[in-house]
Amino acid sequence: MRVRYAPSPTGLQHIGGVRTALFNYLFARRSGGRFILRVEDTDRARSEDHYIQDIYQSLAWLGIEPDEGPAEHGFSGGDYGPYIQSRRVELYRKYTQQLLDEGKAYYCFCSTERMEQLRKKQEEEKSALQGYDRHCRSLPPEEARREAERRYAAGVEGQGCTVRFAIPLEGSATFHDLLLGDIEWANGDINPDPVILKADRFPTYHLANVIDDHLMNITHVLRAQEWLSSGPLHIQLYRAFGWEAPQFCHLPMVMGRDPATDKLSKLSKRHGATSLLEFRKGGYLREALINYIALLGWAFDESRETFTLAELEGCFDLAKLSRSPATFDYRKLEWFNGRYIRQYSVPQLRKELENLWQEHSPEMHGAVSVENLTERLDWILPLLQERLKSLREIPALAAYFFVAPVYEEPELALPKKHTAAQAAALLRKSRSVLEQLHSRDWVWETFDELLAVKQDWEASFRAAAADEGVKMGSLMQPLRYAITGSNTSPPLIESMIVLERLAGGEELLGRLDSLAMCLETGAEDL
Protein backbone atom coordinates (compact mmCIF):
# COMPACT_ATOMS: atom_id res chain seq x y z
CA MET A 1 0.00 0.00 0.00
CA ARG A 2 1.25 3.45 -0.89
CA VAL A 3 -0.68 6.59 -0.06
CA ARG A 4 0.21 10.25 -0.29
CA TYR A 5 -0.63 13.65 1.04
CA ALA A 6 -0.26 16.12 -1.81
CA PRO A 7 -0.89 19.67 -0.62
CA SER A 8 -0.32 22.72 -2.74
CA PRO A 9 1.72 25.48 -1.08
CA THR A 10 -0.74 28.23 -1.87
CA GLY A 11 -1.91 28.84 1.67
CA LEU A 12 -1.41 27.81 5.26
CA GLN A 13 -2.14 24.24 6.22
CA HIS A 14 -5.60 24.12 7.62
CA ILE A 15 -7.77 21.69 9.51
CA GLY A 16 -9.23 20.05 6.44
CA GLY A 17 -5.89 19.42 4.80
CA VAL A 18 -4.33 18.17 7.97
CA ARG A 19 -7.23 15.79 8.51
CA THR A 20 -6.58 14.34 5.05
CA ALA A 21 -2.88 14.02 5.87
CA LEU A 22 -3.69 12.32 9.17
CA PHE A 23 -6.06 9.79 7.62
CA ASN A 24 -3.58 8.94 4.88
CA TYR A 25 -0.84 8.56 7.45
CA LEU A 26 -2.98 6.38 9.68
CA PHE A 27 -4.09 4.24 6.78
CA ALA A 28 -0.46 3.66 5.80
CA ARG A 29 0.62 2.89 9.34
CA ARG A 30 -2.24 0.53 9.95
CA SER A 31 -1.71 -1.40 6.75
CA GLY A 32 2.05 -1.41 6.91
CA GLY A 33 2.17 0.79 3.83
CA ARG A 34 4.11 3.91 3.01
CA PHE A 35 3.06 7.50 3.47
CA ILE A 36 4.39 9.87 0.83
CA LEU A 37 4.53 13.65 0.94
CA ARG A 38 4.37 15.37 -2.42
CA VAL A 39 4.32 19.12 -2.93
CA GLU A 40 1.99 20.20 -5.72
CA ASP A 41 3.33 23.63 -6.56
CA THR A 42 2.07 23.86 -10.12
CA ASP A 43 0.34 27.17 -9.57
CA ARG A 44 3.29 29.45 -10.09
CA ALA A 45 1.40 32.60 -9.25
CA ARG A 46 0.20 31.47 -5.85
CA SER A 47 2.83 29.01 -4.61
CA GLU A 48 5.22 30.41 -2.03
CA ASP A 49 8.17 28.96 -0.19
CA HIS A 50 6.96 29.85 3.25
CA TYR A 51 3.82 27.84 2.59
CA ILE A 52 6.04 24.85 1.91
CA GLN A 53 7.69 25.46 5.25
CA ASP A 54 4.27 25.66 6.82
CA ILE A 55 3.41 22.21 5.44
CA TYR A 56 6.56 20.72 6.93
CA GLN A 57 6.17 22.46 10.27
CA SER A 58 2.55 21.47 10.59
CA LEU A 59 3.22 17.80 9.98
CA ALA A 60 6.27 17.87 12.22
CA TRP A 61 4.37 19.46 15.06
CA LEU A 62 1.73 16.78 14.97
CA GLY A 63 4.27 14.00 14.63
CA ILE A 64 3.06 12.87 11.23
CA GLU A 65 6.24 11.71 9.54
CA PRO A 66 6.32 10.97 5.84
CA ASP A 67 8.16 7.86 4.76
CA GLU A 68 9.08 9.56 1.52
CA GLY A 69 9.23 13.22 0.71
CA PRO A 70 11.32 15.97 -0.87
CA ALA A 71 14.92 14.91 -0.25
CA GLU A 72 16.11 18.45 -0.95
CA HIS A 73 14.24 19.49 2.18
CA GLY A 74 15.57 16.78 4.41
CA PHE A 75 12.98 14.08 4.01
CA SER A 76 14.01 10.55 3.31
CA GLY A 77 13.76 10.40 -0.43
CA GLY A 78 12.28 7.29 -1.93
CA ASP A 79 12.83 5.90 -5.39
CA TYR A 80 10.17 8.04 -6.98
CA GLY A 81 11.52 11.56 -6.65
CA PRO A 82 11.59 14.37 -7.07
CA TYR A 83 8.63 14.91 -4.78
CA ILE A 84 8.12 18.52 -5.73
CA GLN A 85 6.10 18.93 -8.87
CA SER A 86 7.84 22.05 -10.13
CA ARG A 87 10.92 19.85 -10.52
CA ARG A 88 9.01 17.42 -12.67
CA VAL A 89 7.64 19.71 -15.38
CA GLU A 90 9.52 17.98 -18.21
CA LEU A 91 7.70 14.81 -17.30
CA TYR A 92 4.31 16.43 -17.56
CA ARG A 93 5.22 17.99 -20.91
CA LYS A 94 6.37 14.66 -22.22
CA TYR A 95 3.11 12.95 -21.29
CA THR A 96 1.13 15.84 -22.68
CA GLN A 97 2.96 15.43 -25.97
CA GLN A 98 2.05 11.76 -25.92
CA LEU A 99 -1.62 12.60 -25.55
CA LEU A 100 -1.29 15.21 -28.28
CA ASP A 101 0.32 12.72 -30.62
CA GLU A 102 -2.40 10.20 -29.98
CA GLY A 103 -5.13 12.72 -30.61
CA LYS A 104 -6.35 12.49 -27.02
CA ALA A 105 -5.52 16.10 -26.33
CA TYR A 106 -5.46 19.22 -28.46
CA TYR A 107 -4.06 22.71 -28.54
CA CYS A 108 -6.41 25.49 -27.63
CA PHE A 109 -5.87 29.11 -28.60
CA CYS A 110 -8.94 30.58 -27.03
CA SER A 111 -8.11 33.72 -25.10
CA THR A 112 -9.11 34.26 -21.50
CA GLU A 113 -11.34 37.09 -22.75
CA ARG A 114 -13.17 34.68 -25.01
CA MET A 115 -13.59 32.23 -22.13
CA GLU A 116 -14.94 34.94 -19.86
CA GLN A 117 -17.46 36.04 -22.44
CA LEU A 118 -18.49 32.47 -23.04
CA ARG A 119 -19.04 31.87 -19.36
CA LYS A 120 -20.97 35.09 -18.96
CA LYS A 121 -23.20 34.26 -21.91
CA GLN A 122 -23.88 30.74 -20.66
CA GLU A 123 -24.83 32.11 -17.31
CA GLU A 124 -27.19 34.71 -18.74
CA GLU A 125 -28.89 32.22 -21.02
CA LYS A 126 -29.02 29.67 -18.24
CA SER A 127 -27.59 27.36 -20.81
CA ALA A 128 -27.80 23.65 -20.15
CA LEU A 129 -24.21 23.40 -21.28
CA GLN A 130 -21.67 25.08 -19.07
CA GLY A 131 -17.97 25.28 -19.62
CA TYR A 132 -15.75 25.21 -22.65
CA ASP A 133 -17.51 24.92 -26.00
CA ARG A 134 -14.70 22.77 -27.50
CA HIS A 135 -14.04 25.50 -30.03
CA CYS A 136 -10.48 24.35 -30.79
CA ARG A 137 -11.16 20.64 -30.68
CA SER A 138 -11.90 20.55 -34.37
CA LEU A 139 -8.83 22.49 -35.48
CA PRO A 140 -6.70 20.49 -37.93
CA PRO A 141 -3.97 18.97 -35.69
CA GLU A 142 -1.09 19.80 -37.97
CA GLU A 143 -2.14 23.41 -38.30
CA ALA A 144 -2.63 23.67 -34.56
CA ARG A 145 0.78 22.20 -33.91
CA ARG A 146 2.44 24.81 -36.14
CA GLU A 147 0.54 27.61 -34.48
CA ALA A 148 1.50 26.31 -31.04
CA GLU A 149 5.17 26.15 -32.02
CA ARG A 150 4.99 29.65 -33.38
CA ARG A 151 3.54 30.92 -30.11
CA TYR A 152 5.98 29.00 -27.92
CA ALA A 153 8.85 30.30 -30.03
CA ALA A 154 7.65 33.85 -29.59
CA GLY A 155 8.34 33.09 -25.96
CA VAL A 156 5.96 35.49 -24.37
CA GLU A 157 3.95 33.98 -21.60
CA GLY A 158 0.21 34.28 -21.79
CA GLN A 159 0.11 33.96 -25.53
CA GLY A 160 -2.93 31.89 -24.93
CA CYS A 161 -1.78 28.48 -26.07
CA THR A 162 -2.97 25.72 -23.79
CA VAL A 163 -3.48 22.01 -24.15
CA ARG A 164 -6.87 20.52 -23.41
CA PHE A 165 -7.78 16.96 -22.73
CA ALA A 166 -10.33 15.60 -25.21
CA ILE A 167 -13.02 14.01 -23.08
CA PRO A 168 -14.72 11.19 -25.01
CA LEU A 169 -18.07 12.51 -26.17
CA GLU A 170 -19.97 9.29 -25.56
CA GLY A 171 -20.00 6.77 -22.77
CA SER A 172 -19.30 7.15 -19.11
CA ALA A 173 -16.68 6.70 -16.46
CA THR A 174 -17.24 4.39 -13.56
CA PHE A 175 -15.14 3.91 -10.50
CA HIS A 176 -15.52 2.30 -7.15
CA ASP A 177 -15.11 4.54 -4.14
CA LEU A 178 -14.09 2.72 -0.98
CA LEU A 179 -16.52 4.81 1.05
CA LEU A 180 -19.24 5.87 -1.36
CA GLY A 181 -19.49 2.74 -3.47
CA ASP A 182 -19.87 2.71 -7.22
CA ILE A 183 -19.83 6.10 -8.84
CA GLU A 184 -21.00 6.36 -12.42
CA TRP A 185 -20.60 9.54 -14.39
CA ALA A 186 -21.65 10.26 -17.94
CA ASN A 187 -18.82 11.68 -20.01
CA GLY A 188 -21.16 14.43 -21.10
CA ASP A 189 -21.33 15.60 -17.49
CA ILE A 190 -17.60 15.91 -17.07
CA ASN A 191 -16.26 19.43 -17.35
CA PRO A 192 -15.79 19.72 -21.12
CA ASP A 193 -12.16 19.30 -22.11
CA PRO A 194 -10.28 20.76 -19.16
CA VAL A 195 -6.89 22.39 -19.67
CA ILE A 196 -4.11 20.02 -18.72
CA LEU A 197 -1.14 22.17 -19.74
CA LYS A 198 -1.39 25.87 -19.04
CA ALA A 199 -0.03 28.68 -21.18
CA ASP A 200 3.04 28.79 -18.94
CA ARG A 201 3.57 25.13 -19.89
CA PHE A 202 2.99 24.05 -16.31
CA PRO A 203 0.49 21.26 -15.81
CA THR A 204 -2.81 21.75 -14.06
CA TYR A 205 -3.59 19.78 -10.93
CA HIS A 206 -5.46 17.07 -12.77
CA LEU A 207 -2.64 16.14 -15.13
CA ALA A 208 0.21 16.33 -12.65
CA ASN A 209 -1.75 14.52 -9.98
CA VAL A 210 -2.66 11.60 -12.21
CA ILE A 211 0.82 11.25 -13.68
CA ASP A 212 2.50 11.39 -10.28
CA ASP A 213 0.11 9.04 -8.57
CA HIS A 214 0.81 6.56 -11.32
CA LEU A 215 4.56 7.09 -11.46
CA MET A 216 4.87 7.02 -7.70
CA ASN A 217 2.94 3.82 -7.54
CA ILE A 218 0.20 5.22 -5.32
CA THR A 219 -2.33 2.48 -4.56
CA HIS A 220 -4.93 4.42 -2.58
CA VAL A 221 -6.04 8.00 -2.95
CA LEU A 222 -7.69 9.33 0.19
CA ARG A 223 -8.83 12.91 -0.44
CA ALA A 224 -11.67 15.17 0.52
CA GLN A 225 -15.06 14.80 -1.11
CA GLU A 226 -14.70 18.14 -2.86
CA TRP A 227 -12.62 16.11 -5.34
CA LEU A 228 -15.32 13.63 -6.06
CA SER A 229 -16.44 15.38 -9.21
CA SER A 230 -12.91 15.30 -10.60
CA GLY A 231 -12.90 11.54 -10.16
CA PRO A 232 -14.41 10.79 -13.57
CA LEU A 233 -11.97 13.14 -15.28
CA HIS A 234 -9.07 11.42 -13.56
CA ILE A 235 -10.44 8.04 -14.57
CA GLN A 236 -10.53 9.21 -18.18
CA LEU A 237 -6.95 10.40 -17.92
CA TYR A 238 -5.79 7.07 -16.53
CA ARG A 239 -7.66 5.40 -19.33
CA ALA A 240 -6.09 7.66 -21.97
CA PHE A 241 -2.63 6.76 -20.67
CA GLY A 242 -3.54 3.10 -20.47
CA TRP A 243 -2.83 3.06 -16.73
CA GLU A 244 -4.66 1.36 -13.94
CA ALA A 245 -6.28 3.88 -11.61
CA PRO A 246 -5.64 3.70 -7.86
CA GLN A 247 -8.38 2.97 -5.36
CA PHE A 248 -10.27 6.10 -4.39
CA CYS A 249 -11.73 7.03 -1.05
CA HIS A 250 -13.39 10.42 -0.83
CA LEU A 251 -13.40 11.60 2.76
CA PRO A 252 -16.27 13.56 4.25
CA MET A 253 -15.71 17.30 4.12
CA VAL A 254 -15.00 19.49 7.10
CA MET A 255 -17.51 22.31 7.30
CA GLY A 256 -17.74 25.53 9.24
CA ARG A 257 -20.75 27.58 10.14
CA ASP A 258 -20.63 31.23 9.18
CA PRO A 259 -21.62 33.15 12.31
CA ALA A 260 -23.12 35.98 10.26
CA THR A 261 -25.29 34.01 7.86
CA ASP A 262 -25.57 30.77 9.85
CA LYS A 263 -24.77 28.89 6.65
CA LEU A 264 -22.50 25.91 6.37
CA SER A 265 -19.67 25.76 3.87
CA LYS A 266 -16.20 24.33 3.50
CA LEU A 267 -14.27 25.31 6.60
CA SER A 268 -12.36 28.48 5.86
CA LYS A 269 -10.91 31.60 7.44
CA ARG A 270 -14.26 33.29 7.78
CA HIS A 271 -15.14 30.65 10.39
CA GLY A 272 -12.29 31.61 12.70
CA ALA A 273 -8.91 30.06 13.20
CA THR A 274 -8.32 27.33 10.66
CA SER A 275 -4.61 27.15 10.06
CA LEU A 276 -3.01 24.47 12.12
CA LEU A 277 -0.09 26.46 13.45
CA GLU A 278 -2.52 29.15 14.47
CA PHE A 279 -4.01 26.63 16.87
CA ARG A 280 -0.57 25.91 18.22
CA LYS A 281 0.01 29.62 18.73
CA GLY A 282 -3.36 29.77 20.43
CA GLY A 283 -2.25 27.32 23.07
CA TYR A 284 -3.60 24.06 21.77
CA LEU A 285 -1.77 20.82 22.34
CA ARG A 286 -0.91 18.51 19.47
CA GLU A 287 -2.62 15.62 21.23
CA ALA A 288 -5.87 17.55 21.38
CA LEU A 289 -5.76 18.50 17.72
CA ILE A 290 -4.98 14.97 16.60
CA ASN A 291 -7.64 13.46 18.80
CA TYR A 292 -10.29 15.92 17.72
CA ILE A 293 -9.43 15.86 14.03
CA ALA A 294 -9.42 12.07 13.97
CA LEU A 295 -13.03 12.20 15.10
CA LEU A 296 -14.06 14.47 12.25
CA GLY A 297 -15.74 11.95 10.02
CA TRP A 298 -14.50 8.89 11.83
CA ALA A 299 -15.54 7.02 14.94
CA PHE A 300 -14.15 3.91 16.55
CA ASP A 301 -17.19 2.54 18.33
CA GLU A 302 -20.20 3.64 20.33
CA SER A 303 -18.32 5.17 23.22
CA ARG A 304 -14.56 5.50 22.94
CA GLU A 305 -13.29 8.88 21.83
CA THR A 306 -9.91 9.29 23.44
CA PHE A 307 -7.03 8.39 21.17
CA THR A 308 -3.35 9.17 20.97
CA LEU A 309 -1.61 9.16 17.61
CA ALA A 310 -0.03 5.81 18.43
CA GLU A 311 -3.39 4.34 19.36
CA LEU A 312 -4.92 5.61 16.15
CA GLU A 313 -2.13 4.01 14.17
CA GLY A 314 -3.26 0.75 15.66
CA CYS A 315 -6.99 1.02 15.18
CA PHE A 316 -7.76 3.35 12.29
CA ASP A 317 -10.14 1.72 9.84
CA LEU A 318 -11.66 3.10 6.64
CA ALA A 319 -14.77 1.04 7.26
CA LYS A 320 -15.63 3.32 10.16
CA LEU A 321 -15.58 6.51 8.13
CA SER A 322 -18.72 8.58 7.92
CA ARG A 323 -20.18 9.55 4.58
CA SER A 324 -21.69 12.87 5.62
CA PRO A 325 -19.83 16.12 6.20
CA ALA A 326 -18.72 17.12 9.69
CA THR A 327 -18.99 20.59 11.18
CA PHE A 328 -15.95 21.79 13.07
CA ASP A 329 -16.76 22.48 16.71
CA TYR A 330 -14.30 24.76 18.48
CA ARG A 331 -15.83 24.01 21.86
CA LYS A 332 -15.25 20.31 21.68
CA LEU A 333 -11.67 20.95 20.63
CA GLU A 334 -11.30 23.14 23.72
CA TRP A 335 -12.68 20.40 25.88
CA PHE A 336 -10.14 17.93 24.50
CA ASN A 337 -7.43 20.53 24.99
CA GLY A 338 -8.32 21.00 28.64
CA ARG A 339 -8.24 17.28 29.20
CA TYR A 340 -4.82 16.88 27.63
CA ILE A 341 -3.47 19.87 29.54
CA ARG A 342 -4.53 18.16 32.75
CA GLN A 343 -2.89 14.95 31.62
CA TYR A 344 0.48 16.60 31.10
CA SER A 345 2.94 16.53 33.97
CA VAL A 346 4.08 19.93 35.21
CA PRO A 347 7.57 19.61 33.69
CA GLN A 348 6.00 18.55 30.41
CA LEU A 349 3.70 21.51 30.47
CA ARG A 350 6.52 23.89 31.34
CA LYS A 351 8.62 22.56 28.48
CA GLU A 352 5.74 22.98 26.10
CA LEU A 353 5.24 26.57 27.23
CA GLU A 354 8.90 27.42 26.94
CA ASN A 355 8.98 26.12 23.39
CA LEU A 356 5.82 27.94 22.50
CA TRP A 357 6.88 31.23 24.05
CA GLN A 358 10.22 31.05 22.37
CA GLU A 359 8.46 31.14 19.03
CA HIS A 360 5.53 33.31 19.89
CA SER A 361 5.69 35.90 22.61
CA PRO A 362 2.55 35.54 24.64
CA GLU A 363 0.41 38.50 25.43
CA MET A 364 1.73 39.54 28.78
CA HIS A 365 -0.04 40.92 31.73
CA GLY A 366 1.48 43.79 33.65
CA ALA A 367 5.07 43.08 34.59
CA VAL A 368 4.90 39.41 33.75
CA SER A 369 7.70 38.61 31.35
CA VAL A 370 8.66 35.39 29.73
CA GLU A 371 11.92 35.25 31.67
CA ASN A 372 10.58 35.46 35.13
CA LEU A 373 7.49 33.51 34.23
CA THR A 374 9.13 30.34 32.98
CA GLU A 375 11.47 29.96 35.93
CA ARG A 376 8.57 30.07 38.35
CA LEU A 377 6.22 27.90 36.40
CA ASP A 378 6.89 24.80 38.47
CA TRP A 379 5.19 26.45 41.43
CA ILE A 380 2.40 28.15 39.58
CA LEU A 381 1.39 25.57 37.01
CA PRO A 382 0.00 23.04 39.49
CA LEU A 383 -2.44 25.71 40.61
CA LEU A 384 -3.55 26.64 37.11
CA GLN A 385 -3.46 23.34 35.34
CA GLU A 386 -6.89 22.04 36.08
CA ARG A 387 -8.66 25.23 35.09
CA LEU A 388 -7.04 25.75 31.72
CA LYS A 389 -8.73 25.23 28.42
CA SER A 390 -5.75 26.60 26.56
CA LEU A 391 -2.14 27.49 27.27
CA ARG A 392 -2.83 31.02 26.16
CA GLU A 393 -4.76 31.72 29.35
CA ILE A 394 -1.69 31.28 31.53
CA PRO A 395 -0.16 34.77 31.52
CA ALA A 396 -3.40 36.43 32.56
CA LEU A 397 -4.22 33.81 35.18
CA ALA A 398 -0.71 33.92 36.64
CA ALA A 399 -0.36 37.69 36.65
CA TYR A 400 -1.08 38.11 40.37
CA PHE A 401 2.05 36.12 41.18
CA PHE A 402 4.12 38.88 39.63
CA VAL A 403 2.38 42.17 40.12
CA ALA A 404 0.13 43.47 42.84
CA PRO A 405 -3.43 43.67 41.61
CA VAL A 406 -5.22 46.94 41.05
CA TYR A 407 -8.42 47.03 43.09
CA GLU A 408 -10.81 48.34 40.49
CA GLU A 409 -14.00 46.76 41.79
CA PRO A 410 -13.68 46.69 45.60
CA GLU A 411 -17.28 45.55 45.94
CA LEU A 412 -16.06 42.15 44.79
CA ALA A 413 -14.20 41.94 48.09
CA LEU A 414 -17.38 41.98 50.13
CA PRO A 415 -18.86 38.70 51.29
CA LYS A 416 -22.65 38.53 51.09
CA LYS A 417 -24.39 40.78 53.60
CA HIS A 418 -21.12 42.35 54.68
CA THR A 419 -20.21 45.99 54.64
CA ALA A 420 -16.89 47.40 53.55
CA ALA A 421 -15.97 48.02 57.17
CA GLN A 422 -16.71 44.43 58.08
CA ALA A 423 -14.68 43.21 55.12
CA ALA A 424 -11.80 45.39 56.25
CA ALA A 425 -12.06 43.87 59.72
CA LEU A 426 -11.89 40.38 58.25
CA LEU A 427 -8.85 41.46 56.34
CA ARG A 428 -7.16 42.62 59.55
CA LYS A 429 -7.94 39.26 61.08
CA SER A 430 -6.37 37.49 58.13
CA ARG A 431 -3.38 39.75 58.48
CA SER A 432 -2.81 38.65 62.03
CA VAL A 433 -3.11 35.02 61.00
CA LEU A 434 -0.49 35.56 58.34
CA GLU A 435 1.83 37.31 60.74
CA GLN A 436 1.52 34.41 63.12
CA LEU A 437 2.21 31.92 60.37
CA HIS A 438 5.26 33.89 59.31
CA SER A 439 6.69 33.70 62.78
CA ARG A 440 6.57 29.94 62.53
CA ASP A 441 9.55 28.10 61.21
CA TRP A 442 8.53 26.15 58.15
CA VAL A 443 10.22 25.15 54.97
CA TRP A 444 9.18 23.43 51.81
CA GLU A 445 11.01 22.68 48.62
CA THR A 446 8.60 20.74 46.50
CA PHE A 447 5.00 21.14 45.63
CA ASP A 448 4.13 18.10 47.72
CA GLU A 449 5.73 19.70 50.76
CA LEU A 450 3.77 22.80 50.01
CA LEU A 451 0.61 20.77 50.32
CA ALA A 452 1.72 19.66 53.76
CA VAL A 453 2.31 23.26 54.80
CA LYS A 454 -1.09 24.07 53.42
CA GLN A 455 -2.74 21.93 56.11
CA ASP A 456 -1.34 24.22 58.80
CA TRP A 457 -2.30 27.37 57.01
CA GLU A 458 -5.79 26.21 56.35
CA ALA A 459 -6.31 25.18 59.95
CA SER A 460 -5.24 28.62 61.10
CA PHE A 461 -7.63 30.38 58.76
CA ARG A 462 -10.48 28.10 59.72
CA ALA A 463 -9.86 28.86 63.37
CA ALA A 464 -9.83 32.57 62.55
CA ALA A 465 -13.12 32.29 60.72
CA ALA A 466 -14.65 30.53 63.71
CA ASP A 467 -13.25 33.27 65.92
CA GLU A 468 -15.01 35.87 63.87
CA GLY A 469 -18.15 33.82 63.68
CA VAL A 470 -18.14 33.74 59.90
CA LYS A 471 -17.95 31.04 57.32
CA MET A 472 -14.61 30.17 55.83
CA GLY A 473 -15.83 31.53 52.52
CA SER A 474 -16.62 34.91 54.03
CA LEU A 475 -13.16 35.20 55.51
CA MET A 476 -11.58 34.16 52.24
CA GLN A 477 -13.43 36.50 49.94
CA PRO A 478 -11.76 39.78 50.88
CA LEU A 479 -8.50 37.96 51.27
CA ARG A 480 -8.87 36.46 47.80
CA TYR A 481 -9.60 39.84 46.32
CA ALA A 482 -6.62 41.34 48.10
CA ILE A 483 -4.21 38.71 46.89
CA THR A 484 -5.50 38.06 43.37
CA GLY A 485 -7.57 41.10 42.46
CA SER A 486 -10.48 38.89 41.54
CA ASN A 487 -13.26 36.98 43.20
CA THR A 488 -12.43 33.90 41.21
CA SER A 489 -8.96 32.46 41.39
CA PRO A 490 -6.88 29.35 41.84
CA PRO A 491 -6.89 27.95 45.39
CA LEU A 492 -6.12 30.86 47.67
CA ILE A 493 -4.07 29.26 50.40
CA GLU A 494 -1.76 27.53 47.97
CA SER A 495 -1.54 30.78 46.06
CA MET A 496 -0.44 32.65 49.16
CA ILE A 497 2.17 30.08 50.01
CA VAL A 498 3.55 30.18 46.49
CA LEU A 499 3.46 33.97 46.44
CA GLU A 500 5.29 34.10 49.72
CA ARG A 501 7.88 31.81 48.22
CA LEU A 502 8.26 33.91 45.09
CA ALA A 503 7.88 37.42 46.46
CA GLY A 504 8.20 37.18 50.22
CA GLY A 505 5.79 37.56 53.13
CA GLU A 506 5.84 41.33 53.05
CA GLU A 507 4.22 41.23 49.63
CA LEU A 508 1.25 39.37 51.07
CA LEU A 509 0.81 41.79 53.97
CA GLY A 510 1.23 44.74 51.68
CA ARG A 511 -1.64 43.61 49.46
CA LEU A 512 -3.89 43.12 52.49
CA ASP A 513 -3.09 46.58 53.79
CA SER A 514 -3.64 48.25 50.50
CA LEU A 515 -7.05 46.65 49.97
CA ALA A 516 -8.01 47.45 53.58
CA MET A 517 -7.13 51.05 53.01
CA CYS A 518 -9.06 51.07 49.81
CA LEU A 519 -12.12 49.63 51.57
CA GLU A 520 -11.93 52.06 54.43
CA THR A 521 -11.54 55.18 52.34
CA GLY A 522 -14.21 54.21 49.87
CA ALA A 523 -16.51 52.68 52.46
CA GLU A 524 -19.42 55.07 52.09
CA ASP A 525 -19.76 54.17 48.42
CA LEU A 526 -20.23 50.50 49.11
Place this chain on the structure above:
RNA sequence: GUCUCCAUCGUCUAGUGGUUAGGACUCCAGAUUUUCAUUCUGGCAACGGGGGUUCAAUUCCCCCUGGAGAUGCCA
Protein backbone atom coordinates in the same frame (compact mmCIF):
# COMPACT_ATOMS: atom_id res chain seq x y z
C1' G B 1 -29.11 26.22 -14.43
C1' U B 2 -26.65 21.25 -14.76
C1' C B 3 -24.18 17.07 -12.60
C1' U B 4 -22.82 14.49 -8.16
C1' C B 5 -22.71 13.26 -3.07
C1' C B 6 -25.03 13.38 1.65
C1' A B 7 -29.29 13.19 5.53
C1' U B 8 -29.92 10.02 13.73
C1' C B 9 -30.19 15.17 19.57
C1' G B 10 -27.92 22.40 18.40
C1' U B 11 -22.75 19.84 17.22
C1' C B 12 -19.49 15.15 16.56
C1' U B 13 -21.34 10.36 16.26
C1' A B 14 -22.95 4.70 17.63
C1' G B 15 -26.65 1.53 16.13
C1' U B 16 -30.46 -2.32 14.41
C1' G B 17 -35.83 -5.21 9.96
C1' G B 18 -38.48 -5.83 16.40
C1' U B 19 -33.68 -1.33 21.23
C1' U B 20 -36.54 2.50 27.04
C1' A B 21 -32.45 4.73 19.76
C1' G B 22 -26.37 4.52 23.07
C1' G B 23 -21.97 7.82 23.95
C1' A B 24 -19.42 12.71 23.81
C1' C B 25 -19.43 18.31 23.48
C1' U B 26 -22.68 22.39 24.73
C1' C B 27 -26.65 23.79 28.13
C1' C B 28 -29.43 23.09 32.93
C1' A B 29 -29.75 21.04 38.04
C1' G B 30 -27.44 18.71 42.26
C1' A B 31 -23.05 16.85 45.20
C1' U B 32 -17.87 17.92 46.67
C1' U B 33 -15.14 22.69 47.57
C1' U B 34 -12.37 28.82 50.53
C1' U B 35 -14.14 31.27 44.92
C1' C B 36 -13.46 29.52 39.95
C1' A B 37 -12.27 25.14 37.80
C1' U B 38 -11.75 19.92 38.13
C1' U B 39 -14.40 15.50 39.53
C1' C B 40 -19.01 12.83 40.34
C1' U B 41 -24.52 12.27 39.80
C1' G B 42 -28.84 13.51 37.27
C1' G B 43 -31.61 16.13 33.33
C1' C B 44 -33.12 18.56 28.46
C1' A B 45 -32.42 17.08 23.40
C1' A B 46 -32.59 13.23 17.38
C1' C B 47 -34.13 9.03 13.43
C1' G B 48 -36.46 15.74 7.63
C1' G B 49 -41.47 14.66 4.81
C1' G B 50 -44.47 11.36 1.68
C1' G B 51 -45.10 6.82 -0.57
C1' G B 52 -43.99 1.73 -0.97
C1' U B 53 -41.75 -3.58 0.54
C1' U B 54 -42.80 -6.23 5.21
C1' C B 55 -46.30 -9.25 10.46
C1' A B 56 -42.87 -5.16 11.68
C1' A B 57 -39.35 0.05 9.48
C1' U B 58 -34.99 4.97 12.01
C1' U B 59 -32.86 0.70 9.29
C1' C B 60 -34.39 -1.72 2.42
C1' C B 61 -36.51 0.85 -2.34
C1' C B 62 -38.68 5.34 -4.82
C1' C B 63 -40.06 10.48 -4.82
C1' C B 64 -39.83 15.19 -2.46
C1' U B 65 -37.40 18.51 0.62
C1' G B 66 -33.06 20.20 2.71
C1' G B 67 -27.67 20.65 2.91
C1' A B 68 -23.06 20.47 0.48
C1' G B 69 -19.52 20.02 -3.55
C1' A B 70 -18.21 20.63 -8.60
C1' U B 71 -19.14 23.34 -12.89
C1' G B 72 -11.36 27.86 -13.56
C1' C B 73 -5.07 28.41 -17.83
C1' C B 74 -6.88 27.31 -8.39
C1' A B 75 -5.79 23.24 -6.06
